[in-house]
Amino acid sequence: xxxxxxxxxxxxxxxxxxxxxxxxxxxxxxxxxEVIKWKLGHLADENHIWHKTATEFANLVKEKSEGQIxxxxxxxxxxxxxxxxxxxIQAGTADLVVSGETLQNWAPKAALMATPYAFKNLEHVKxxxxxxxxxxxxxxIKEKAQLTSxxxxxxxxxxxxxxEPIKSPEDLEGFSMRVPNVPLFLDAWEAAGAKPQVMxxxxxxxxxxxxxxxxxxxxxxxxxxGGLYEVQDYVNKTEHVYSWIYIxxxxxxxxxxxxxxxxxxFEAAQEAQAFGEKLYDEExxxxxxxxxxxxxxxxxxxxxxxxxxxxxxxxxxxxEEQFELYERILGSE
Numbered sequence: 001x002x003x004x005x006x007x008x009x010x011x012x013x014x015x016x017x018x019x020x021x022x023x024x025x026x027x028x029x030x031x032x033x034e035v036i037k038w039k040l041g042h043l044a045d046e047n048h049i050w051h052k053t054a055t056e057f058a059n060l061v062k063e064k065s066e067g068q069i070x071x072x073x074x075x076x077x078x079x080x081x082x083x084x085x086x087x088x089i090q091a092g093t094a095d096l097v098v099s100g101e102t103l104q105n106w107a108p109k110a111a112l113m114a115t116p117y118a119f120k121n122l123e124h125v126k127x128x129x130x131x132x133x134x135x136x137x138x139x140x141i142k143e144k145a146q147l148t149s150x151x152x153x154x155x156x157x158x159x160x161x162x163x164e165p166i167k168s169p170e171d172l173e174g175f176s177m178r179v180p181n182v183p184l185f186l187d188a189w190e191a192a193g194a195k196p197q198v199m200x201x202x203x204x205x206x207x208x209x210x211x212x213x214x215x216x217x218x219x220x221x222x223x224x225x226g227g228l229y230e231v232q233d234y235v236n237k238t239e240h241v242y243s244w245i246y247i248x249x250x251x252x253x254x255x256x257x258x259x260x261x262x263x264x265x266f267e268a269a270q271e272a273q274a275f276g277e278k279l280y281d282e283e284x285x286x287x288x289x290x291x292x293x294x295x296x297x298x299x300x301x302x303x304x305x306x307x308x309x310x311x312x313x314x315x316x317x318x319x320e321e322q323f324e325l326y327e328r329i330l331g332s333e
Contacts, residue, residue, distance in 0.1 A: 161223060
């Protein structure tokens with residue numbers, strides 16, 4: 001009898017510990033007095049705007065939930081790449097992610113978050129993300145990827161980095177480059193004359209260093225946080241993508257909260273949105289100057305030539321539904 005009692009006690013402790021694991025009682029109701037521990041993964045380093053804003057968000061959530069929700073941050077892809085983290089959220093072993101156009105692998109409309117030369121500038125991006133089109137994209141992500149957006153960051157335009165200046169598509173002959181896991185990017189850069197390949201961002205530095213790839217494309221903040229100024233000399237101002245990125249939580253994780261806890265999360269997200277916008281305004285210009293100080297040269301390119309080279313591939317790679325959304329974006333400014 002004593003052995004049975006001891007076994008029962010051990011099982012009770014294991015169940016109690018399990019209730020406090022990532023996501024709490026995922027898909028059910030949060031238990032009164034339970035500390036819910038969430039994991040948030042992203043690809044940038046600790047000095048990046050996303051991480052600083054996520055830190056503020058985590059602090060606000062803890063404060064507003066009176067300590068009932070604790071969020072631990074995992075930068076530098078330490079939970080895995082975006083796709084890995086999204087899969088982990090759906091499996092219940094992670095809870096939040098910073099993600100953008102990669103979401104098109106679940107929700108096709110998310111491809112329009114970073115379609116080359118669809119957006120003219122950041123104000124155009126804000127008009128779309130905060131309007132009807134943005135609502136449609138968020139709803140499809142919620143339905144098909146099982147993720148709910150909490151707040152978003154606008155992103156500096158994506159530019160091509162290289163060890164030799166690239167001013168036109170003709171300069172891309174034989175140029176091997178990394179792109180994220182976005183089929184549209186593969187099609188667009190191949191049409192422009194490059195040799196694109198999918199690679200996780202945390203492999204890019206070594207890939208360039210070892211000559212596996214000749215370059216990559218990203219906003220200046222990720223060029224800096226990835227230390228690419230150590231292995232690349234030029235930022236070629238293709239400005240081919242203006243876009244945004246979401247901070248998302250799993251639907252089940254969100255649904256497991258009480259009404260008061262959900263309200264705390266959404267209030268914190270709204271304040272984090274404003275915090276992130278202020279950081280962006282303060283830091284992006286400074287980052288460009290820092291990259292120049294590190295020796296990178298910013299090269300003016302023939303953007304019209306890149307747009308002309310990429311547009312047919314972009315249009316042919318979009319589904320009928322995506323193309324309709326693409327045309328609405330082009331006419332939405």
